[in-house]
Amino acid sequence: MAALMTTLRKQSKMALVYLVVAAALGCVLRFFRVFDIPVTYKFIVHAHSHIALLGWVYLALTTLLYELFLKGLRIDKKYARIFWFTQLTLVGMLLTFPFQGYAVFSIVFSTLFLFASYWFSFFFYKNVPRRYKTAPSLKCAKAAIVYLLVSSIGPWVLGAIMNILGPDSVWYRLAIYFYLHFLYNGWMIMALVAIFLFFLEKQHVVLPERKFNTFFWSLNLGIVFSFFLSTLFTHPGPGYYLLGGVGAVLQLGAFYVLLGFFRGGQNKVMKMLSPFRYRLLGAVALLWGIKMLLQLLSALPYFADLAVTYLDFTIGYLHWTFLGVVTMGLFLFLDYFKLLALNRKFFFLYALGFALTEALIFYRAIAYWQRLELPSWFDVVLGIASLTVLLALVGLLLGEEK
Known part of the structure; x- marks a missing residue:
């Protein structure tokens, strides 16, 4: 067991x-306007996003899910094969996207990553204990x-859209937004919720069945309906704004249910943290x-147009979700379950860098x-604010609390 924990x-x-x-790739993008950097900006954007979402978040979440639900089942070798195959795909993307963008080899490694995620998904469903x-x-x-x-x-x-309709097609952007929406709001947020509920259950703080069903279905329906907010750049009919708004409201309702329940068990949680x-x-x-209030705001036509017209509003929102909600949530749970010893000083430096970059991005918008x-x-x-984030992360990597 100790060997597995080390792994x-x-x-x-x-x-x-x-x-x-x-x-580091994000810093290259930031300084692209300051210095003459001999790289293709769009290629670095692709590498930056893929490594952030599929390297950091995916690996951290799957490691946590394994730790919580599958540890101790004597399936470590099977999991190791999935893990190292995933590394192959990630390193392949890292070595191809910065130099060629979307081309043959980067597409091959991206496709292989999809198969790696399918492999893990099947592995998780098959092996999770009945208890x-x-x-x-x-x-x-x-x-x-x-x-x-x-x-x-x-x-x-x-791929089909690029070959048939081309990258300028509205369907090209819709396919990308579909992917990002269900990755961010579905996979990442829901997995963090699962980890949080697991933590509560270990403290014998369990949502009553009726309240959980209200929370669960409100959140899931909210995730599905709020996808329509990602279609508003096409200026569709009012029905799409309404559906997107309903999705945002449902997510806020689910958040309210979870928050109210947490307050009920707050004293017990405070003793454990x-x-x-x-x-x-x-x-x-x-x-x-x-994040969910901003999402609800984007259901209003005026603010939806702002997000489309001034891209920094969208970039700020995405970074708010990724660097704020998701990454800080992962830091919390990795630290609590002893998978990462979070150095407090470098974490506060990270939080400062995050706050500065968000303030500047939204100010520019x-x-x-x-x-x-x-x-x-x-x-x-x-x-410089982005370099602060990078410095903090290097510190977290090298300067763990003992």
Whole structure:
């Protein structure tokens, strides 16, 4: 068991390595406006996004799911084969996307990653013990994996769309948004919810069946309907705005149910978490709540048009979700389950860098919207803020708490 824990800790650190690489690529993108960097911007964007989402988040979440639901079942060697095959696909993407963008070899490795995710999904469903059968956490974990599988429809249809309609087609963007929506709001958020519920269940704090069903179906229907918010750049009929808005409201309702339940068991949870972890849990909840309010706001035509016209609003929102809700949630759970010893000083540096970059990205969006002139030093400061995030992540990787 100790050997397995060591292996899972190493896997968590490998996931963090991918986040460091993604942050380094992000810094290249930030300084592209400051220095003459001999790279193709679009290629680096592809590498940055793939390594962040599929390297860091996917590996961290699958490691946590294995730790919580599958550890101790004597299936470590089978899991190791899946893990190392996944590494092959990720390293392949890292060595191809920055130099060729979407081309033969990068597409091959991206496709192989999809097969790796299918392999893990089948492995998880097949091996999860029956004792978790009725656990709310497992229901959410299985739903998260379903969304992971559903999101992969986007990349599969993308190739056909490029060949038949071309990359300028509205369907090309819809396929990408379909993939991102169900990856972010489905797989990532639902998996984090599953891990949180597992933590509560271990403290014997369990959602009553009726309340859980209300939460579960509100969140799932909200995820499905809020996809229509990703279609609003096409300026569709009012029905799409309504469906997207309903999805956003349902997600907020699910959040309210979960928050109310958590408050009921708050004293018990506080005893199980250190003050730092408890505050971090509160920060993640706050970031998640704001994310869903922003999502609801985008259901209004005026704000939907703003997000389409000024891309920094969308970039800020995506980074809010990824660097804020998802990454800080992963830091919390990896630290709690002893898969990553979070250095507090470097975490606070990361939080500072995150806050600065978000403030600057949203400020630039507002400045373009209000036709304000950006100061000449803006891109340099944004680049330095991004370097702060990178420095913090390197510190978290190398300077773990003992």
